[in-house]
Amino acid sequence: MTGNESPSRSEDDRLAVVVAKPRAQDAIDALQAEGVYDADRSVSEHGADAVAIPVTESPENVSHREVVRQVGEPRLRTLEDHLHERGWSDDELDAAPGSWAVIGSVVLVDIGDAPRPGEVGRALLTMHGEADTVLARGPISGTHREPDVEVIAGEGDTETVHREHGVEYGLDLAEVMFSPGNKAERARMGDTVESGERVLDMFAGIGYFTLPMAAADADVIAVEHNPVAFQFLLENAMRNGVQDRVQAYRADCRDVLAEGLDAFGEAPTVDRIVMGYYDATESSGDGGFTYLDPAIGALAPEGVVHVHEATPESLAFERPIERIEAAATNAGRSVDVLDTRRVKGYSEGVAHTVVDARIR
Known part of the structure; x- marks a missing residue:
């Protein structure tokens, strides 16, 4: 049938x-x-x-x-149900993970202080038949934003293909980061760009924002410094059939902008820039801004910038807007704030925020 x-x-x-x-x-x-x-x-x-x-x-x-x-019994609805069936006490259940995500064939879980991680992993595999590996997620660190993960159950294959909103992301979760909480923002960027726009993705990774924007017929200059993430970026452009709309460079985005986009065979300005990095608004220490200054210099008149920041809740969205306005003033330009969004919690008291601004 x-x-x-x-x-x-x-x-x-x-x-x-x-x-x-x-x-x-x-x-x-x-x-x-x-x-x-x-x-x-x-x-x-x-x-x-x-x-x-x-x-x-x-x-x-x-x-x-x-x-x-x-034919069979209704499933146990929650992780707590599964662990209770395995004999966990109330105190142990209080320490059980409260969040996880299925990324392709891998379950990525914040294990915290949970006892017997292997039992947690096996329970999650029972709950998610489409997965074959469970990884405990640690912090992202280093210049290349590298993940710290540990296999706690299943086959242990950390390489997978994740699909969302019609886009396929090939990745190795032991080598490159992937934030499940950014799902809506990835889809939104594909809906935001217009066909034929020239977009610069300054921190492209494996193509988090590049791929949905290219799939929407934007022409994307994608810059990524991490060699592993860059290789997946190239493969993912081909996997999604958008390689003709993605110009990828393995480099520090500051070096690319210092050279000028025309030095890379591109027009000297772009219509839109995505700055998907938590420290995108950091100061350069001399009254300027490490990434905002070169970004605004590469933006066409009336261009739009999407600035991500890890912002203390008490300063959202005041701090990122003030920094964007200061960088624009340094360049003799002005700012129209188009939208602000809280994507997710970053850490206690800190939010992952995004500001969309037109730079006149």
């Missing part, structure tokens, strides 16, 4: 749609949007390369291999 055909079902039948394992998260998102995803049951493996995703009825708008019947 294929396509949207549905088997006859009795009142006790539980249905699931079978999809290729790499498509699992996209399919779950689409089934949730259609209102037919059954959250009371678990995703389970279905053969070597597929998963069965529980549904309340056969979907009309989500492609799938077949519809099958799943």
Whole structure:
């Protein structure tokens, strides 16, 4: 049985749609949007390369291999349920992780002070049949923003392909960072750019913002210094079929801007700049700004800059706006703030903020 055909079902039948394992998260998102995803049951493996995703009825708008019947008990709904079944005490449950994310075939979890991390990992694999590895996430550090992770359950394969909003991101979670909390912001950038715009992504990484913008027909100059992330950036541009709209450079973005974009075979200014780095507004110590000054110098008249910052809650959004205005004044230009957003919490008392500003 294929396509949207549905088997006859009795009142006790539980249905699931079978999809290729790499498509699992996209399919779950689409089934949730259609209102037919059954959250009371678990995703389970279905053969070597597929998963069965529980549904309340056969979907009309989500492609799938077949519809099958799943017979079994309703799943345990929460991680706490799973750990309680494994004999965890109330005190131990209080220390259990409160957040995690499925990235491709990997579950990335903030393990904190939870006891018996291996049991946490195995429980998460039970909850997420589309995943085969669980990583405990540590801090991001170093010039290249490198992650610190530890395999706590599963096969231990840290390389995966993550799919969201029609974009595929190939990455190795042991080598490069990926922030699940930035999902909406990545999608928003794809919706914000206009076809034919020239965009500079100063901290491109594996293509977090570059790929959705290029997929929306913008021409993107993507600069990334980390050699591992840069290799994934090149591969991801090809994976998504946007290599003709991405000009990628492995370099420090300050060096690229100091040379001038025309030195790299590009026009000397761009219509839009994305500064997806928490310290994007840092001072250079001489009254100027390390990244804002060269960015504004590369921005066309009436161009737009998207500035990310790790901002103390008490200074959001005052501090990043003041810094953007000061940098614009240094360049003899003015600022119109178009939008401000709090993307997520960065740490206690600190928010990941974004300011969109037109530089006149």
